[in-house]
Amino acid sequence: MVGWLLILIVVIFFIWRMKPAKGTRTISTDTLKGILNDQDKVFIDVRTPREFKSQSIRQFKNIPLGSDFSKLPKDKEIIVICQSGMRSSQACKQLKKLGYANVTNVRGGMNAWRG
Numbered sequence: 001m002v003g004w005l006l007i008l009i010v011v012i013f014f015i016w017r018m019k020p021a022k023g024t025r026t027i028s029t030d031t032l033k034g035i036l037n038d039q040d041k042v043f044i045d046v047r048t049p050r051e052f053k054s055q056s057i058r059q060f061k062n063i064p065l066g067s068d069f070s071k072l073p074k075d076k077e078i079i080v081i082c083q084s085g086m087r088s089s090q091a092c093k094q095l096k097k098l099g100y101a102n103v104t105n106v107r108g109g110m111n112a113w114r115g
Helices: 002-018 029-035 049-054 086-097 109-114
Strands: 025-027 041-045 077-081 103-106
Touching (some): 029 077
């Protein structure tokens, strides 16, 4: 019984961590393909430099999770991607806390991009 309760708590914790920040949009990789050349958007990849180097999308700049996001422009939409969507969701929450109003998470991250 205790084992199942522990598993349930862990599952709830991960679901809560992946929940997008209030006011954050979520887009599919199909939608992303249609906006990659939009100059009014800033594309950031919050994976580690090693992950980014192994495969990345040309328009994305690598700014790993935990970096200083405050230098990003606040007047443009920030599109955030990671490997699966978990770290990018955390980055979106950080950006919202820093006062960024227009933040978008790519659902499924690079896993969905490749899929």
